[in-house]
Amino acid sequence: MLRFIAMRLFKAAIILIAIVTLNFFLIHAAPGDPAAVMAGEAGAADEIFLQQLREQFGLDKPLLTQLGLYLSGILQLDLGFSYRQQMPVADLIWDRLPATLLLTFTAFVISLVLGTLAGVLASARVGKWSDTIISTVALLFYATPLYWIALMAVLLFSVQLNWLPGFGYETVGGNFTGFARLLDIAQHLVLPALTLGLFFMAVYMRMTRASMLEVSTMDFVKTAKAKGLKPGIIQRRHIFRNAMLPVVTLAGLQAGQLVGGAVLTETVFAWPGIGRLMFDALAQRDYNVLLGVFFVSAAMVLVFNLITDILYRVVDPRIRAS
Amino acid sequence: MTFQDKASPILTIENLQVALPEGADRPFAVDDVSLTLRAGEILCIVGESGSGKSMSANAMMGLLPDLVVPSGGKIMFDGMDLLTLSNAERMEVRGKRIAMIFQEPMSALNPLMRVEDQIAEVFEAHGLLTPKERKARAVELLTEVGIPDPAKAATAYPFQLSGGQRQRVVIAMALALEPDVLIADEPTTALDVTTQAQILELIADLQKSHGMAVMFITHDFGVVAEIADRVAVMQFGKIVEQGTADDVLKNPTHDYTRKLLAAIPKLDPNAVFEPIKSKTILEVIALTKTYRSGGGLFGGPERVVHAVQDVNFRLGVGETLGVVGESGSGKSSVGRCLVRLQDPDSGSVLFAGDDMAKLSGENLRAARKSVQMIFQDPFSSLNPRTKVGKIISEGPIAHGVKPSVAYEKARELLELVGLDKSAFDRFPHEFSGGQRQRIGIARALALEPKVIIADEAVSALDVSIQAQVLDLLAELKERLNLSLVFITHDLRVAAKICDRIAVMQKGRVVELGPTQDVFNAPKSDYTRALIEAIPGRAQELEAAS
Numbered sequence: 001m002l003r004f005i006a007m008r009l010f011k012a013a014i015i016l017i018a019i020v021t022l023n024f025f026l027i028h029a030a031p032g033d034p035a036a037v038m039a040g041e042a043g044a045a046d047e048i049f050l051q052q053l054r055e056q057f058g059l060d061k062p063l064l065t066q067l068g069l070y071l072s073g074i075l076q077l078d079l080g081f082s083y084r085q086q087m088p089v090a091d092l093i094w095d096r097l098p099a100t101l102l103l104t105f106t107a108f109v110i111s112l113v114l115g116t117l118a119g120v121l122a123s124a125r126v127g128k129w130s131d132t133i134i135s136t137v138a139l140l141f142y143a144t145p146l147y148w149i150a151l152m153a154v155l156l157f158s159v160q161l162n163w164l165p166g167f168g169y170e171t172v173g174g175n176f177t178g179f180a181r182l183l184d185i186a187q188h189l190v191l192p193a194l195t196l197g198l199f200f201m202a203v204y205m206r207m208t209r210a211s212m213l214e215v216s217t218m219d220f221v222k223t224a225k226a227k228g229l230k231p232g233i234i235q236r237r238h239i240f241r242n243a244m245l246p247v248v249t250l251a252g253l254q255a256g257q258l259v260g261g262a263v264l265t266e267t268v269f270a271w272p273g274i275g276r277l278m279f280d281a282l283a284q285r286d287y288n289v290l291l292g293v294f295f296v297s298a299a300m301v302l303v304f305n306l307i308t309d310i311l312y313r314v315v316d317p318r319i320r321a322s
Numbered sequence: 323m324t325f326q327d328k329a330s331p332i333l334t335i336e337n338l339q340v341a342l343p344e345g346a347d348r349p350f351a352v353d354d355v356s357l358t359l360r361a362g363e364i365l366c367i368v369g370e371s372g373s374g375k376s377m378s379a380n381a382m383m384g385l386l387p388d389l390v391v392p393s394g395g396k397i398m399f400d401g402m403d404l405l406t407l408s409n410a411e412r413m414e415v416r417g418k419r420i421a422m423i424f425q426e427p428m429s430a431l432n433p434l435m436r437v438e439d440q441i442a443e444v445f446e447a448h449g450l451l452t453p454k455e456r457k458a459r460a461v462e463l464l465t466e467v468g469i470p471d472p473a474k475a476a477t478a479y480p481f482q483l484s485g486g487q488r489q490r491v492v493i494a495m496a497l498a499l500e501p502d503v504l505i506a507d508e509p510t511t512a513l514d515v516t517t518q519a520q521i522l523e524l525i526a527d528l529q530k531s532h533g534m535a536v537m538f539i540t541h542d543f544g545v546v547a548e549i550a551d552r553v554a555v556m557q558f559g560k561i562v563e564q565g566t567a568d569d570v571l572k573n574p575t576h577d578y579t580r581k582l583l584a585a586i587p588k589l590d591p592n593a594v595f596e597p598i599k600s601k602t603i604l605e606v607i608a609l610t611k612t613y614r615s616g617g618g619l620f621g622g623p624e625r626v627v628h629a630v631q632d633v634n635f636r637l638g639v640g641e642t643l644g645v646v647g648e649s650g651s652g653k654s655s656v657g658r659c660l661v662r663l664q665d666p667d668s669g670s671v672l673f674a675g676d677d678m679a680k681l682s683g684e685n686l687r688a689a690r691k692s693v694q695m696i697f698q699d700p701f702s703s704l705n706p707r708t709k710v711g712k713i714i715s716e717g718p719i720a721h722g723v724k725p726s727v728a729y730e731k732a733r734e735l736l737e738l739v740g741l742d743k744s745a746f747d748r749f750p751h752e753f754s755g756g757q758r759q760r761i762g763i764a765r766a767l768a769l770e771p772k773v774i775i776a777d778e779a780v781s782a783l784d785v786s787i788q789a790q791v792l793d794l795l796a797e798l799k800e801r802l803n804l805s806l807v808f809i810t811h812d813l814r815v816a817a818k819i820c821d822r823i824a825v826m827q828k829g830r831v832v833e834l835g836p837t838q839d840v841f842n843a844p845k846s847d848y849t850r851a852l853i854e855a856i857p858g859r860a861q862e863l864e865a866a867s
Contacts, residue, residue: 219429226383227495228417228447231409237443241434317479318433 001313008309012302019298020074020291024067027287033059034084034285057083070291079295080288084281089292092277097296099169100273102185103192104262110197111204112251116244118201119208124235126213134205142202150195150268157191164190167270192269196262200254207250211243218242245316252308256301332399332535333359333382333420333503339394340377340386340559351377351390353559359503359535364526366546366567367539368582369556370784371755375539378556379505381405382537383422384412399503418448421496425508427488431480437464437491438476444498463494467524485649486517493524500532507539514648515811519855522548541784543586544814544858547571555579572865585789587818589841589862600639603805604660604693604773609633609669609679611655629655630666631829637773642799642806644820644837646813646852652829653809657775660807661695662686673773691721694766698778700758704750710736710761711746717769728768735764739794756787760794767798774799777809792819813856817841825849 035053039046054060058069073080079089115138122134141149158166165171165188176184215221216239224234263275274293281289313320340352352374359365367375380386382397382404397404400419407415424430431440441463442456451459457476464472467490480488489509496504506525510518526549529536540546546553546567553571554564555578563576574580611630629652637643647653658664660671662678671678673689681689697703704713714735715728723731733743739760750758759779766774776795780788796819799806810816816823816837823840825833825848832846844850853859 219424219426220432222385223424223430223492223495224432224443225385226416226422227444228413228415229443230413230447233443233447237435238432242432316434318481 005306008306012306015302016299017071020071020295021067023291023294024070027290028063032285034287035059037285038084074295079292082286082289084284084286089288092289093274093292093296096272096274096277099271100275102189103196103271103273106189106193107196107200108255110193111200115201115204116208116247118205120212120240122205122209123212138202138205141198146195146199147264147268150265153191153195166191169272192265192271196265203250204247208243208247211246212239215239215242248308248311248315252304256304330360331358332361334398335378335395336398337395338378338381338392338397340381341391341393343389348558350559352381355561357554359537361502361535362533363551364529364536364538364549366550366553367537367556368541368543368546368553370541370786373556374559375556376507379422379507379537379539382505383416383420417444418499419501420503420505421501422505422507423492423496423509426512427485427492428512430492431488433480437478437480441495441498444495448499459498463498467494485513486521489513489521490524497528497532501534503535503537505537508541510545515813516648516851516855518857522857525549542857543571543583544856547858547861582785585786587814589814589817589856589859600641602636603639603673604637605672606633606635607670607672609656609659609671610667611659611664612667628829630659633831635824635831635834637805637807639805640803641822642808642820644816644823645807645809645826646811646816646823647826648811651826653826654777657695657777657807657809660775661690661693691769692771693773693775694769694771696762696766696774696776696779699782700755700762703762704758706750710748710750713761714765714768717765721769732768735767739764756783756791759783759791763794773805773807775807775809778811780815781810781812795819813852825852
């Protein structure tokens with residue numbers, strides 16, 4: 001197992017360097033650079049000023065040299081400096097990371113738990129009205145554009161009913177501390193986390209339902225019935241565990257994207273997370289911030305892929321052996 | 323046999339009727355079936371696919387598919403009618419009073435649970451023993467069914483066991499609570515012939531030592547001859563004949579039984595095959611193929627399987643060479659190397675002056691035309707979304723024949739293999755297994771090959787259909803002067819149609835000779851073991867002498 005993990009980490013490092021390099025060239029292939037954007041905003045777009053900015057940012061060096069500098073920085077865990085924000089990129093990301101993780105992780109748990117539960121329920125009552133209702137509701141959340149659900153949630157629960165705050169991470173000027181602050185953040189979290197979670201819940205629900213139904217027709221389920229086992233035990237021990245394999249795959253894929261953030265949700269709810277950081281950096285051609293966000297999210301995808309594969313080995317003895 | 327006299331009925335099926343959903347090819351899966359099971363007796367239910375034999379068994383266990391329901395009759399067991407039990411009563415009977423073993427040992431066990439846990443579940447389901455005692459009993463049961471190293475097998479996962487071992491685990495689970503009745507639904511069909519012989523012996527032994535009543539479902543009269551006390555023959559959901567094994571096998575009274583018995587390829591020790599002295603059309607020299615998995619740049623230890631090792635044989639014009647062996651013996655790999663579906667690692671396949679093993683590109687394409695393959699599974703080897711006519715004419719068109727000419731030829735071929743011309747515009751799913759295999763043959767013939775490789779071409783077919791397809795192959799071979807490499811695990815089939823036989827074991831040819839020599843005077847121990855394991859052979863030889 002340790003050998004397997006070491007090998008995978010080694011492979012992951014190579015993949016990560018490849019991703020960083022590819023991103024580097026892709027970003028530089030886009031028209032415009034941070035100097036041009038900053039000069040444009042300052043209303044001083046003359047060549048000398050631009051040249052100065054480029055020298056200051058190191059943009060005047062040959063592209064390969066820039067890449068070499070960036071990669072050697074990465075190896076020392078230095079993600080570079082954002083001239084736009086006048087802050088090290090790592091600090092910028094570090095500041096935003098908790099908010100994003102809080103939002104995406106909550107949504108992830110909501111979608112995984114509710115989705116799997118709903119899928120199990122629907123499969124146990126396949127063809128009955130409860131199955132139809134669960135499937136329809138799930139489909140409704142999946143088919144409706146995320147930002148529309150977000151806006152409607154804000155309109156209903158914040159504007160009309162005034163139950164929950166509709167934007168931000170905590171109450172501006174609230175100056176809460178301790179438990180009161182936690183409660184404040186939790187209240188702000190409800191709407192964005194539910195919006196995001198319900199969207200993905202539909203995917204888990206449909207996959208769990210289909211997988212449970214497929215497994216329930218397998219021979220070993222018949223063997224279990226022939227033993228005289230109770231339906232509940234058969235459902236739990238034989239069908240559910242086998243049906244979870246594809247769900248674990250999906251969860252791994254989704255978990256990898258937790259850090260990438262939810263650009264739409266964060267934008268609608270003014271959630272100060274990485275998604276918004278990336279969106280702003282894109283508009284401002286803030287190369288180092290963009291590359292930094294890409295780097296961190298790529299690293300997370302790889303880490304969660306590894307976790308998924310380890311989980312697979314725990315769940316399925318056949319994979320452990322191969 | 324005098325079991326009827328000494329044993330009283332333990333389970334009686336009275337006029338059982340099981341309805342199929344609307345739109346099925348007949349209204350009842352099981353129609354007016356009456357049977358009696360007695361303690362200490364093995365009752366074989368024999369029939370071809372769709373005869374209703376499995377449905378009868380599933381009705382007893384309450385394991386019928388959702389849309390299939392019992393619509394009449396009774397199944398009386400210990401004063402209860404099994405058809406009218408509540409769910410709780412049914413769970414009480416299942417596993418404890420009536421146990422069942424299934425056809426497919428590969429899929430009958432939960433892949434994610436250890437063997438001991440799966441056996442322990444039987445006790446758990448009926449609230450017996452402590453968890454620790456359950457595991458101890460599991461090892462005892464595994465010992466009783468003859469698994470090597472039972473303690474280790476108990477903690478294994480199913481995928482770590484062979485097919486025969488898994489079937490022993492399933493049998494151990496069925497025996498756990500000493501049931502009165504054991505239902506075995508084709509328990510040896512998926513197994514190799516030597517493993518099958520062992521499992522049949524095990525079931526017969528256990529039946530005697532536990533005094534159970536066994537209902538044994540099979541399509542194979544050889545198996546019936548080995549273990550049955552009494553036999554019931556089913557066709558289209560009805561029992562057409564039942565009686566003692568001796569009576570039914572030796573003096574069948576119903577036409578269908580006679581037809582089934584006649585369709586079994588006979589092992590005739592006196593049959594003489596004229597040696598084929600024609601010139602060689604295909605010669606295989608030192609063919610070798612090794613599979614490697616794992617390993618690679620970052621992987622762990624490499625797994626190496628020597629599938630084909632130094633295989634040599636020649637095939638004469640008009641000859642049928644049988645390649646027989648058990649699963650994993652490398653017989654299919656040889657076939658695939660011959661048509662270059664797989665590239666051999668080394669060795670030569672000489673055909674018409676070319677080495678097929680070394681050809682590439684256009685030359686390989688041209689040579690492939692002359693060596694065609696018929697596959698095992700008539701269901702998955704035909705593209706379900708392509709019309710039959712297209713399937714057959716695809717090959718010739720790819721080789722430059724004008725479509726109109728190829729279509730005309732396809733229609734002729736359909737008639738040649740005994741189908742109607744109208745089959746041209748239909749899809750594969752509209753045909754039965756035997757008809758599809760005829761389509762597969764027509765497809766192979768479309769390229770006017772000189773050599774045909776038939777890989778288990780009749781293994782998936784019922785015995786009566788099997789006989790028809792074998793006759794068709796023999797007739798076509800004669801008419802078109804084809805040479806045939808016939809790959810099979812079924813020695814009866816090989817004995818019927820092959821001129822010479824090559825016996826393969828672990829990638830090597832251990833014996834090669836004229837069919838009657840291989841059967842009557844086998845030189846290798848392995849060949850002898852294979853022949854002795856053929857179900858029903860002893861009884862057949864006894865009857866013949």
